[in-house]
Amino acid sequence: MSVDVKYRTRATATGGRDGEARSEDGRFAVKLSTPKELGGPGGDGSNPEQLFAAGYSACFIGALKVAGGQLKIRVPQDVAVTATVGIGPRAAGGFGITADLEISLPGVERADAERLVAAAHQICPYSNATRNNVDVGLTIA
Incomplete structure (x- = not known):
């Protein structure tokens, strides 16, 4: 399958499910936390x-x-x-x-x-x- 790419973006996560993720341009940044249902602490981060x-x-x-x-x-x-x-x-x-x-x-x-x-x-x-x-x-x- 071939895709004629019109837009590309990059994001980097650090710390896994209890870390953070950020887009290369810095416009998107999110704190991450593991839900209790998956054995994590829950918390105020997204997943x-x-x-x-x-x-x-x-x-x-x-x-x-x-x-x-x-x-x-x-x-x-x-x-x-x-x-x-x-x-x-x-x-x-x-x-x-x-x-x-x-x-x-x-x-x-x-x-x-x-x-x-x-x-x-x-x-x-x-x-x-x-x-x-x-x-x-x-x-x-």
């Missing part, structure tokens, strides 16, 4: 699953807008995507993640919403990166 959920939900909205342009379906200003990301041990060893997206398209007829979501799921880079590797659920609110 990789939260960051993935935020990125996937934002990216999927972008894909909905591209799909809307292609399908000639107006995507409402108040479109919202809520991503729920889970993590746990895999039967095959190691850990895996799951993702469930709840898509809210106020004022869009159900059939059009289904077409938009299906098209966006083919367009979204996060969907393409996880396809056939991560269980992704799509629900139209």
Whole structure:
């Protein structure tokens, strides 16, 4: 598979799940902490699953807008995507993640919403990166 890269970014994490992460340009910086459910202390930091959920939900909205342009379906200003990301041990060893997206398209007829979501799921880079590797659920609110 070939990708015509239009944008590239870099971020560095130090200290693992109880450290910090920062983008190369310094515009993004986050303190990290391991959730209690994963054996950590909890705390006020974020975790990789939260960051993935935020990125996937934002990216999927972008894909909905591209799909809307292609399908000639107006995507409402108040479109919202809520991503729920889970993590746990895999039967095959190691850990895996799951993702469930709840898509809210106020004022869009159900059939059009289904077409938009299906098209966006083919367009979204996060969907393409996880396809056939991560269980992704799509629900139209």
